[in-house]
Amino acid sequence: MSKHFFTDTTVLLGRSLRHITRSPDTIITTAIMPIAMMLMFVYVFGGAIRTGSEPYVNYMLPGILLITVASGIAYTAYRLFMDMRGGIFERFQSMPTARSSVLWAHVLTSLVANLISLVVVTLVALLMGFRSGAGVAAWLSVAGLLILFTLALTWIAVIPGLSAKTMEGASAFSYPLIFLPFLSSAFVPTDTMPGPLRVFAENQPVTSIVNAIRALFTEQPVGTDIWIALAWCVGILIVAYAFAMNTYRRKIS
Amino acid sequence: MTANKVRGPVIHVQGLEKSYKELRVLRGVDFEVARGSIFALLGSNGAGKTTVVKILSTLLKADAGTASVNGLDVATQAAEVRESISLTGQFAAVDEILSGRENLVLVARLRHLKDPGTIADDLLARFSLTDAGARKVSTYSGGMRRRLDIAMSLIGDPPVIFLDEPTTGLDPQARLEVWQAVKELAAQGTTVLLTTQYLDEAEQLADRIAILHEGRIIVNGTLAELKQLLPPAKVEYVEKQPTLEDVFLTLVGTKA
Numbered sequence: 001m002s003k004h005f006f007t008d009t010t011v012l013l014g015r016s017l018r019h020i021t022r023s024p025d026t027i028i029t030t031a032i033m034p035i036a037m038m039l040m041f042v043y044v045f046g047g048a049i050r051t052g053s054e055p056y057v058n059y060m061l062p063g064i065l066l067i068t069v070a071s072g073i074a075y076t077a078y079r080l081f082m083d084m085r086g087g088i089f090e091r092f093q094s095m096p097t098a099r100s101s102v103l104w105a106h107v108l109t110s111l112v113a114n115l116i117s118l119v120v121v122t123l124v125a126l127l128m129g130f131r132s133g134a135g136v137a138a139w140l141s142v143a144g145l146l147i148l149f150t151l152a153l154t155w156i157a158v159i160p161g162l163s164a165k166t167m168e169g170a171s172a173f174s175y176p177l178i179f180l181p182f183l184s185s186a187f188v189p190t191d192t193m194p195g196p197l198r199v200f201a202e203n204q205p206v207t208s209i210v211n212a213i214r215a216l217f218t219e220q221p222v223g224t225d226i227w228i229a230l231a232w233c234v235g236i237l238i239v240a241y242a243f244a245m246n247t248y249r250r251k252i253s
Numbered sequence: 254m255t256a257n258k259v260r261g262p263v264i265h266v267q268g269l270e271k272s273y274k275e276l277r278v279l280r281g282v283d284f285e286v287a288r289g290s291i292f293a294l295l296g297s298n299g300a301g302k303t304t305v306v307k308i309l310s311t312l313l314k315a316d317a318g319t320a321s322v323n324g325l326d327v328a329t330q331a332a333e334v335r336e337s338i339s340l341t342g343q344f345a346a347v348d349e350i351l352s353g354r355e356n357l358v359l360v361a362r363l364r365h366l367k368d369p370g371t372i373a374d375d376l377l378a379r380f381s382l383t384d385a386g387a388r389k390v391s392t393y394s395g396g397m398r399r400r401l402d403i404a405m406s407l408i409g410d411p412p413v414i415f416l417d418e419p420t421t422g423l424d425p426q427a428r429l430e431v432w433q434a435v436k437e438l439a440a441q442g443t444t445v446l447l448t449t450q451y452l453d454e455a456e457q458l459a460d461r462i463a464i465l466h467e468g469r470i471i472v473n474g475t476l477a478e479l480k481q482l483l484p485p486a487k488v489e490y491v492e493k494q495p496t497l498e499d500v501f502l503t504l505v506g507t508k509a
Binding site for chain 1: 312332346348349359
């Protein structure tokens with residue numbers, strides 16, 4: 001690792017954060033879609049969905065938070081793609097700068113931007129009647145899980161960001177990720193789903209993450225869900241990181 | 254010339270080969286660039302000029318052959334090479350969202366220099382960008398963007414600068430501005446390797462010109478030497494008409 005890794009990453013992180021503060025629309029659009037979904041599900045479909053005694057907004061917020069991250073990382077891929085296309089990526093790589101700092105700055109920016117969006121969405125949910133008796137430890141656990149999930153998805157986003165040929169290609173990968181929560185326990189309990197779909201829904205990563213966050217919010221025991229959720233997040237993170245670094249190395253050699 | 258020979262060439266390229274899958278772009282490229290000179294690599298689109306520049310600036314690895322910059326091998330001492338060079342790529346590699354001054358400060362900080370603010374202000378003044386310094390780069394004209402791009406490459410005074418097609422897509426006035434900047438650089442002792450597809454650009458700027466064609470350097474020499482390759486000039490009487498460039502520049506009233 002280069003001796004300048006931390007200073008260079010800080011300088012480049014400052015640059016990307018400045019991009020976000022100058023075009024806050026990237027955070028607003030990231031938050032608007034999940035907020036619109038939340039309004040629709042709570043006020044249009046919510047009355048007809050039977051999930052138990054608690055308000056529906058409590059039930060569906062964990063899924064909405066995951067959708068927020070999935071739509072937020074599209075901008076990570078977009079920002080990286082713009083650096084690649086504009087030639088500034090090559091400029092940084094030809095300078096006496098720690099080379100991997102360019103990538104890490106984008107990853108950390110993604111984390112910051114997504115955390116802001118998550119806070120915005122959670123505040124709207126509170127206005128819509130979301131309530132939780134969770135203590136500080138439970139909230140920190142939720143935050144930790146969401147950070148891990150964001151990092152895992154961010155490293156997935158790095159791959160198209162580095163290799164896409166068009167701007168649309170750079171962000172299209174996020175659509176299936178946004179869709180994944182619909183095939184999970186995020187909006188409706190999985191028991192009414194037909195056989196094969198139910199098997200998929202119950203065994204895909206979103207369900208365990210949603211169940212773990214929901215349990216933390218409702219002060220229920222998290223059971224094995226939290227460990228399955230952590231295993232998924234760490235597993236995706238490692239695989240995505242390996243693929244992203246491989247793509248990166250091919251770009252710079 | 255004697256002094257340059259004593260100190261040796263600053264860029265040394267020998268037997269460079271590079272293929273993209275089946276496409277053999279470079280098939281054994283050899284050339285040397287003397288310290289403090291302007292060297293033009295001339296070639297049509299797709300001749301491999303950018304590939305040479307990318308290998309020399311450590312962005313791409315050659316399949317075969319050796320290349321050194323400032324006595325450092327680009328393959329084995331890439332990090333040290335990056336201390337000695339600056340690359341101005343084919344497209345102005347500037348951050349559109351930041352201001353011109355912020356772009357310069359960013360590069361100065363990434364080169365770990367003291368007092369990035371002063372460096373930025375000096376360069377803004379030198380490239381007549383002081384008034385535009387606080388404005389977002391996305392509002393700049395093509396020529397201003399290129400000037401900022403070159404200014405960013407000068408930060409840290411690297412002894413060797415690569416300019417990949419520095420005037421492609423620029424209007425005649427902006428082109429003259431860039432030429433002026435390149436001449437000033439060389440006057441201060443910086444070695445400049447520039448690629449271009451414009452013959453007059455090479456003629457205007459370069460001490461030596463090499464023509465890259467089908468993966469090899471087919472000729473390499475001074476303008477006078479290249480001209481000797483053709484039969485001696487014959488005297489013809491032609492009416493001297495102003496070129497369209499002369500007309501254009503007179504009408505829009507440029508200083509050059």
